[in-house]
Amino acid sequence: MLIKDRAVCIRASDYSETSQVVTLFARQSGKVRAIAKGSKRARSAFDGPIEVLSLGDVMFSGIRTDALATLTEFQSQPARGGLRRHLFALHSALFAAELLDSLTDEVDPHPGLFDHFAQFVQGMDDPEIVGDRRDAMIRLILFQLALLGEIGLQPVLKACANCKRPLTAQWGESYFSSAANGLICRDCEMSFPDKVRVDIKAANVLADLRQIAQADEETLDGIERLLIHHFTHILGRSPKLAKHVLPA
Numbered sequence: 081m082l083i084k085d086r087a088v089c090i091r092a093s094d095y096s097e098t099s100q101v102v103t104l105f106a107r108q109s110g111k112v113r114a115i116a117k118g119s120k121r122a123r124s125a126f127d128g129p130i131e132v133l134s135l136g137d138v139m140f141s142g143i144r145t146d147a148l149a150t151l152t153e154f155q156s157q158p159a160r161g162g163l164r165r166h167l168f169a170l171h172s173a174l175f176a177a178e179l180l181d182s183l184t185d186e187v188d189p190h191p192g193l194f195d196h197f198a199q200f201v202q203g204m205d206d207p208e209i210v211g212d213r214r215d216a217m218i219r220l221i222l223f224q225l226a227l228l229g230e231i232g233l234q235p236v237l238k239a240c241a242n243c244k245r246p247l248t249a250q251w252g253e254s255y256f257s258s259a260a261n262g263l264i265c266r267d268c269e270m271s272f273p274d275k276v277r278v279d280i281k282a283a284n285v286l287a288d289l290r291q292i293a294q295a296d297e298e299t300l301d302g303i304e305r306l307l308i309h310h311f312t313h314i315l316g317r318s319p320k321l322a323k324h325v326l327p328a
């Protein structure tokens with residue numbers, strides 16, 4: 081049975097001289113690993129090799145979790161050039177794709193997350209948007225928070241994850257604990273040995289994401305550092321591309 085879907089390629093490797101194995105994140109089907117026979121031939125149903133981060137209409141058959149599906153068509157949307165021209169946009173989008181690949185199960189659909197990811201990749205490929213590193217960073221942070229929410233790991237950011245006291249200016253100091261999955265206040269931090277200190281400006285942005293548009297680059301970098309720390313805890317290893325997003 082042939083299935084039509086819309087998908088972003090999140091991973092691609094050569095399978096043979098003429099074929100690729102790709103991992104697609106598809107709107108209706110979720111993450112699918114498939115073989116694209118002949119995709120590297122000059123004339124094929126794929127208009128050239130399938131590139132990571134390309135978005136398009138796909139057709140596949142034989143979707144299962146224990147074997148490769150067969151991709152018979154991939155009509156990709158023309159690239160707009162942002163990802164080619166701006167290294168930070170490219171690294172951010174590849175990093176987001178790595179997280180998506182690591183944190184979703186095969187054939188487990190997340191249409192809302194697909195829509196956010198597709199919009200994120202298209203934004204990163206828009207030369208007018210991604211020339212600005214700050215704007216690209218905001219998009220990356222919002223995508224990562226959406227990803228956490230979709231996989232059932234929405235962190236507690238409006239209050240202390242332990243005592244539930246809402247975050248206010250009186251907090252003075254704030255912390256984040258991956259074990260508690262959220263912000264931790266000064267009174268509770270002693271009970272969480274894994275906690276890290278969070279700049280109060282960053283904590284305020286996390287508690288009220290409407291403020292993110294006004295946040296300065298240093299605050300955004302602080303939030304991203306915290307998210308990478310958190311993803312490292314969740315995955316049990318540091319994400320491979322994290323070092324390209326934020327140099328240590």
Ligand SMILES: [Zn+2]
Pocket residue numbers: 240241242243244245264265266267268
């Ligand atoms: Zn507390």
